[in-house]
Amino acid sequence: MIEILTGSPLNTIQDLGRPRMMTLGVSRGGSMDPLALMAGNLLLGNSLDDAGIEVAFFPFKIRFLSDQTVAVTGAHGPARLDDIPLPPDWAVRARKGQILTLQAPTQGARRYVTFGGGLDVPVILASRSTDMKGGFGGFDGRPLQTGDRLSVFVSDDCAVPDYGYGLAHPCDLPETSITYVRCLPAAEFDTFTEESQQLFFGQLWTVSRTANRVGYRLEGEHPLSLRVPLELLSHGIVPGTVQVPSSGMPIVQMADANTCGGYPKIVNVIEPDLRLLAQTQTGQEIRFVRVELDDAVVAIRREAERMRELGPALLTARKTLLAK
């Protein structure tokens, strides 16, 4: 069991979300950086889709009310278990009474705290993720507050070496200067003026202060415009869809996006780069790069293979280190 010492409306319990509940109007949800959550679970010997805490507001502190194994993955920044500093993408044993402190990231935006066995909160609509819009899932359907006590499933399979161990090749994070985001043209791409099409890829976009789990609003010097005004009937949209409302400033739909929308869509961010965007801090700049679907599939396949290979590799590493 653990206790939250610092509450925030931005810190929530997430797993891999609800990718098949869109027909109920339920967002996909889940970790904004699924690779980082999965890496944390793999380090601990959990299932890939076990629930952990997505931390987007810092400092973040928890107290261990029982012995536990814990991993911290995702964005890089100072992390301590009591006074012991933890490297990035690291798993360690925590004793009852110890306190884990995460400071604001120096690279990336979201950090993931996973626990050996996974967080024990009810499965609702096939997931433990917090759906803040619907007010269900996670811990009472809401962000974590100071004093919340969370149970962890008991598991014999998630031992880690005494001083911990970590990933040799951590999950990549966006560069601090510019994040490059690959995307595919969407249905209404050609309805934007030629100038706007060029501007979209040509100019730098800044992630606005209002960026959250629902959407990343972007700000650029020159707004985008359509050739002629367009009235679309409401249609399904997925995370990664980039809509352009009448302001001319694009909005990228993120994990908690509405399942339907009506604004014109200029591009779709490819899946592996959506997590990079989720790790981009507000105020940072991004640039869109146009790719073809084949390139996107190659990138997705590469990420899936990496996860598939990482599991057995970490299992072997853990066994070897534990035997010493």
Next chain:
Amino acid sequence: MIRISIAGTGALLLDAAHGSFDQYVQERVWSVARCLATQPDILQALPGVNNLLVMFNVIEQDAVTIERRLRALWDDTFPESLPVRTIEIPVTYGGTVGEDLSEIAYFANLTEEEVIAIHVGGEYRVAAIGAMPGFPYLTGLDSRLAIPRRASPRVSVERGAVSIGGGQAGIMPCTSPTGWHILGKTDEILFDTHRAEPCLFRLGDRVRFRRIG
């Protein structure tokens, strides 16, 4: 003629809309969605308003093949009416729970009482469920009340708000931002994960509003 576009990695949007909403096209969308729901390699088929979003595993499936299949399926599928249930929604109109009623009346050049009478007199169908958990896109709104969406959306509108957005009617299942105009409120629970069927509405349901205040 339908248009199919890439709507994400592993997502295609089939758009069958030509101009305004068409119930015949919508019934065809529902039929195709129902048919796709039973195909194991399709992750999800989500009906929109005269369109359909189809999701598949992009590592195992080729988008071109899926597109070809969708076109063939669309050509072979006839509109099929769904079993229609009629669901009545009790509504308190105007005042603090229907803050845009006067604006809608001004827009339509009617009195507030006339707006309420027209809204209550309409017969609506659930075309799609989406945007937020359990939100019904209702077609059948009298064109006199088709007020465009607000220029800037309200940051938070309370659960139960009965609303109008363009030519569509809706009911807010949860407290959320919206650019739609609010003319009343209902206490009906539209979405509840504790129910066997969390959504109150099903596609094709007929909806009537009843005035209680």
